[in-house]
Amino acid sequence: MKIPNKNILRTSASLLLAGFTVFPALAQDDPVSSVSEFDQSYVNWHNLDPTQDKIQGTGVNRAYKELLANKKPKKTIVVAVIDSGIDINHEDLKGRIWTNKKEVAGNGQDDDQNGYVDDVHGWGFLGNAKGENIRYETYEYVRQLRRLAPTYQKVNAISEVPPAQQPEYKLYLQSKALYDQELAKYQQTRQTLATFEKVLIQVQNVLADHLKTKEYTLQDVQRITSPDQNVMNAKNWLLSKYSQGLTVEAFLKYKEHTDTFLDKHLNLDFNPRAIINDNPQSIADNKYGNNDVVGPRPTHGTPVSGLIAGLRGNNLGIDGIAEDVQIMALRAVPEGDERDKDIALAIRYAVDNGANIINMSFGKIMSPEKSFVDEAVKYAESKNVLLVHAAGNEATDNDKVTHYPSRVLNDGSQVKTWIEVGASSRMLGKDFVGVFSNYGKQTVDLFAPGVDIVSLAPENKYGKMDGTSFSSPIVSGVAALVWSHYPELTAAELKDVILKSATVYPKETALYPNLEGESRKKGRFADLSRTGGLVNAYNALVLAEKTVNQKAPKS
Known part of the structure; x- marks a missing residue:
């Protein structure tokens, strides 16, 4: 029973523009x-x-x-x-x-x-x-899929299953459908996050080189003026993300959540x-x-x-x-x-x-x-x-x-x-x-x-x-x-x-x-x-x- 954190909801709204999806997380501020x-x-x-x-x-x-x-x-x-x-x-x-x-x-x-x-x-x-x-x-459907797959993964139709086992077969199909849906969603999210993170790191490196420090603030970025178009593009990109509600901290929480889903909640071997x-x-x-x-x-x-x-x-x-x-x-x-x-x-x-x-x-x-x-x-x-x-x-x-x-x-x-x-x-x-x-x-x-x-x-x-x-x-x-x-x-x-x-x-x-x-x-x-x-x-x-x-x- 998980719901989106408000900060994450705001983040997700902006990330949707880049192909991200809203994800469930414990609704609790720091x-x-x-x-x-x-x-x-x-x-x-x-x-x-x-x-x-x-x-x-x-x-x-x-x-x-x-x-x-x-x-x-x-x-x-x-x-x-x-x-x-x-x-x-x-x-x-x-x-x-x-x-x-x-x-x-x-x-x-x-x-x-x-x-x-x-x-x-x-x-x-x-x-x-x-x-x-x-x-x-x-998740429960992952556990049921792991338990039932050895018996039913090669079955092509319910007619192949004895009547007494058909309820269990239906549970297998339900579990597999839920698993496949969620796995595809989170794998796509992880891929999109990785692409986004590459751009974020590039932007951070450009700004750090310009400011001569990695410990810069949002206000430092706002004050940047430079004839170097690469620096200005980096500044504008980062500020546009902040204006959409995205912070680096929220992005990292989003990434951690996705990793937890794939490595723990949806992992058949876990x-x-x-x-x-x-x-x-x-x-x-x-x-x-x-x-x-x-x-x-x-x-x-x-x-x-x-x-x-x-x-x-x-x-x-x-x-x-x-x-x-x-x-x-x-x-x-x-x-x-x-x-x-x-x-x-x-x-x-x-x-x-x-x-x-x-x-x-x-x-x-x-x-x-x-x-x-x-x-x-x-x-x-x-x-x-x-x-x-x-x-x-x-x-x-x-x-x-x-x-x-x-x-x-x-x-x-x-x-x-x-x-x-x-x-x-x-x-x-x-x-x-x-x-x-x-x-x-x-x-x-x-x-x-x-x-x-x-x-x-x-x-x-x-x-x-x-x-x-x-x-x-x-x-x-x-x-x-x-x-x-x-x-x-x-x-x-x-x-x-x-x-x-x-x-x-x-x-x-x-x-x-x-x-x-x-x-x-x-x-x-x-x-x-x-x-x-x-x-x-x-x-x-x-x-x-x-x-x-x-x-x-x-x-």
């Missing part, structure tokens, strides 16, 4: 040491109120001021964050990380006999007992799973992983956790949504597609170790071991656990294109404690819906802030980011806030409260998401989700109070 470095209108806007502040936030600040000023939470809510890893030592998460009180830290023993050694703050399903961890993975040495197709083969919940890539799970539980009112960083909350860290999402088995085991770990809410800011388009995840989410539902999932960032209609994991199970039934979340922005108008956000009148429940979101970054830093990945934890945070004050609610009732209390916009028009940014269709915001609304903590708390009072036995 982190900074203090939120004071951001435009302050972006900091904590997700907590503001649509009515009082005229900003399309969640009403969290209003709820604390008007509804919760003299109330103490009745229960600490544990939110399991299944993600890429979390910087559990971040200054703005102090005291907010779940601790397994039945486990003795660092003694190399499984003290609580839950099958995980030294799982003090959660578990990492992307590593081994030696402490080796997976960062990069292939098999990082070897360090775990398990059978991904066997849910019974589950004794693997380690207690490293930070891992090599905590850049995604850290901001997700910050939105849920970042310390409020400490004059440091951002204000998270819930106060009486603990984050259980579960590392199961690599850079690439997650494995169904890892997700299923992470969900089961969360449920068995006391999580009340599970946040899932990840997804993919193919789920070969969906039955593993189906059983896990049914188990979570049976144990009164709320599941909150990001709708995805492909700008597609989820009613038509399935994204996994999904609340719809293989048997056609649906998980009743599942909330699916799209991404919205600060202001009403044509850009209210995130240009990248998936939507769906039947499959997406509601929207939440997910554009220009400021949250935590590893190593006590902060970043500004976009994505339904960040809308989902905002809903998880609201759910945790409500449940901490009204624990009498069941998970299904809590979901009902959150959906029924959403801020609705019956007359608001919106442009349908389109990653290309052009020719977006105009439609009703109400048609993009089941509720047609935006999560609202203030309204949810009011409705929760009413719901609990109606449940209470009359004396």
Whole structure:
């Protein structure tokens, strides 16, 4: 579930002129040491109120001021964050990380006999007992192609395949089509980048020779005057690229991204799973992983956790949504597609170790071991656990294109404690819906802030980011806030409260998401989700109070 970084989107727009294509990348600006470095209108806007502040936030600040000023939470809510890893030592998460009180830290023993050694703050399903961890993975269709090609690559027609194997053959064809399409696209991109880089190096060398230094600035280039037409051509070429939004740094990120896709995500010979040495197709083969919940890539799970539980009112960083909350860290999402088995085991770990809410800011388009995840989410539902999932960032209609994991199970039934979340922005108008956000009148429940979101970054830093990945934890945070004050609610009732209390916009028009940014269709915001609304903590708390009072036995 990857979306373009805004800087990269700008770069891509200019590179399109030279034959480049827009590519997906994690939507997160370079982190900074203090939120004071951001435009302050972006900091904590997700907590503001649509009515009082005229900003399309969640009403969290209003709820604390008007509804919760003299109330103490009745229960600490544990939110399991299944993600890429979390910087559990971040200054703005102090005291907010779940601790397994039945486990003795660092003694190399499984003290609580839950099958995980030294799982003090959660578990990492992307590593081994030696402490080796997976960062990069292939995409699911690459893995399936690698598995199925030896059997089906010489088959010319489905009629040659026995009926019992035809579903598998169709999976092979689907995987191969996706692989061939993406491989061709990225090979062409790499070739175009190489051609572009040759010109860039030539230009840089000409300017360096003229300026007698390689450490020149854009302002130095702008001041160049020379009778040498070669120098002036180099100056004009570089300035024209900058005027189109291209910087050398952005170009290098673009190149690195392309290399990662070809060398890792689309590489049929790349098999990082070897360090775990398990059978991904066997849910019974589950004794693997380690207690490293930070891992090599905590850049995604850290901001997700910050939105849920970042310390409020400490004059440091951002204000998270819930106060009486603990984050259980579960590392199961690599850079690439997650494995169904890892997700299923992470969900089961969360449920068995006391999580009340599970946040899932990840997804993919193919789920070969969906039955593993189906059983896990049914188990979570049976144990009164709320599941909150990001709708995805492909700008597609989820009613038509399935994204996994999904609340719809293989048997056609649906998980009743599942909330699916799209991404919205600060202001009403044509850009209210995130240009990248998936939507769906039947499959997406509601929207939440997910554009220009400021949250935590590893190593006590902060970043500004976009994505339904960040809308989902905002809903998880609201759910945790409500449940901490009204624990009498069941998970299904809590979901009902959150959906029924959403801020609705019956007359608001919106442009349908389109990653290309052009020719977006105009439609009703109400048609993009089941509720047609935006999560609202203030309204949810009011409705929760009413719901609990109606449940209470009359004396």
